[in-house]
Amino acid sequence: MALTHNEISGLLRLIGLTEDQEIDCETCLTHVAEFAEQELAGKSVSDGLEAVRHHLAVCAECCEEYEALCRVLGQLDAG
């Protein structure tokens, strides 16, 4: 198993972020709408949503979906 520099760095970054308890992608999807609305409103997110923030940091796919959701909400709200 040979890893490139980027792969080593990426893996070490993920290891550094790893928590014993993390929510999975389905749980993230359940709460991400609430998280996005609070973030877009500039509110500090509630403690219960910090797990969503953490999941978005370690899951590139959920993060990509979240960014798309924010983009959509921003554009639709702007009319």
Place this chain on the structure above:
Amino acid sequence: MLPALLRRGNRSGPYLVDGARKNLAVSGVRCALLEASKECRPAATAEDFGLAAATIFEFRWHPSCRHHEPRTSLMGTDRTNAEWLTALLGGGTDQHSALDDLRRYLLRALRKAFARDRHLHVGFVEDMAQEALLRILERLPQFEGRSRFLTWAAAIAIRVAMSELRRRRWRDVSLDALVEQGVDAREQESAENADALLMRSERSMIVETMYDVIRGELTERQRRALLAELRGMPQVEIARQLGSNRNAIYKLTHDARKRLKRGLEAAGYRADTVQAAFFT
């Protein structure tokens, strides 16, 4: 009569029938665009399928039919959460209207989400809006009302569409090939990078420890999933090729990361040590 709107051309797929998801094979059905009058009318009705008209909820029209393009107005989407749920869980014309409004909203949302993907087939967003509509209805009991209903629905639609897009882009890439092929080239690249990367002995020790944990403590399945993910394969495709699902793959790689973290910590490399060695 309810305009029983059916999928374009000869298609089979999921439809909502009596509140349940059913797969129907549909052939030769499309929205009729009457060139002379410039009016549309359904080319088929629910009775064509031996179903009661009021039980089919499918609102797709032929893409060349401009009369049924989604309205730019968001009229109908300003319901409260309670009104959405009441309408969608109810029946009759209220449900019909709510489904139609929701589908229009999802189309708009997905078009915004994929506005940069010019190469996408025009039918992709429509297909995904329809698929998302079904998924949303299936998940309706899970909606807790902590956000606007439409935000929740848009999140699901984006998940559905992006998952499908990732699946399509990666379906011809073998996980085995991704993990195994090009090792020589990668080793070469790795070796070249290693010159710069491992100049500091602490970095070298951390990387060696990480490799030791990968070799000695991760299962073959964890190694393969982790490596495929590091090389960009989406979880949905890893899951497909490993006969699993996205959640299970997340748990698999999460367990692998926890083992790696514990292995590094056991060797004296806590997160802050690694951070200082590599990222400062």
